[in-house]
Amino acid sequence: MRILIIEDENPAANRLIKLLKPYFPDAEIIGNLDTITSTVDWLETYPHPDLLFCDIQLADGNSFEIFKKVKLSTPVIFTTAYDQYAIQAFQVNAVDYLLKPIDPKDLERAVAKFKSQQLKSGIDLGMIKELLEPKAQTFKSRFLVKYGEKIQSIPVDQISFFYSEERITFLQTHEGKKYVIDQTLEQTEQQLDPKEFFRINRKYLCSLASVDEIFTYSNSRLKITLNHCEDKDILISREKVQEFKSWLDQ
Structure with missing residues (x-):
């Protein structure tokens, strides 16, 4: 699993990585993107991550610009010191909206919500695959x-x-x-x-x-x-x- 963190404050990014480790011990966490430009370049170069943590106010503008430039289906958990962007956030695949400083209990809730959505998605895909693929019938030998x-x-x-x-x-x-x-x-x-x-x-x-x-x-x-x-x-x-x-x- 790959998690991308978009955050222009290094202490906040490092703290978030530390908080995430117990929930995703085997995940690859990428946490060095701090601008709209660098994020767009990264998303256009590499495969999209499985989960995205995104601050809203970045060094070169509002992070919603990223979603206008790159088509993403990746679930997003927004992290911000401002609460006025909540409605806009849930228009771009938002799983949750966390206010800084991030409360570990709020993060735990957001992660649980993400995992629940992934589980449901996996079951649905499995059911669809089972319905579409012909079953290999076995006969007595x-x-x-x-x-x-x-x-x-x-x-x-x-x-x-x-x-x-x-x-x-x-x-x-x-x-x-x-x-x-x-x-x-x-x-x-x-x-x-x-x-x-x-x-x-x-x-x-x-x-x-x-x-x-x-x-x-x-x-x-x-x-x-x-x-x-x-x-x-x-x-x-x-x-x-x-x-x-x-x-x-x-």
């Missing part, structure tokens, strides 16, 4: 199955298809081995990459590699056979035909 007294982990790329029979869901590998899995076909479908697996009908969820043959069938339906599958009458409804063809053609 293996399924845990029980085989007799043994437990095995079957990689997804070894699975030919899933099917449901009498409310039990089965997993079948490319080698033709069958295993029971403890979840529904609907739950299984949500866990798999849709580029690799397709829900053919209420009974079958197949992998791309499992599709053996495809035939046209009555009423604009399709009939398919799956590798190592005993069921030779697997039908795809007319409503799902185009989706199935698109899946094959991706």
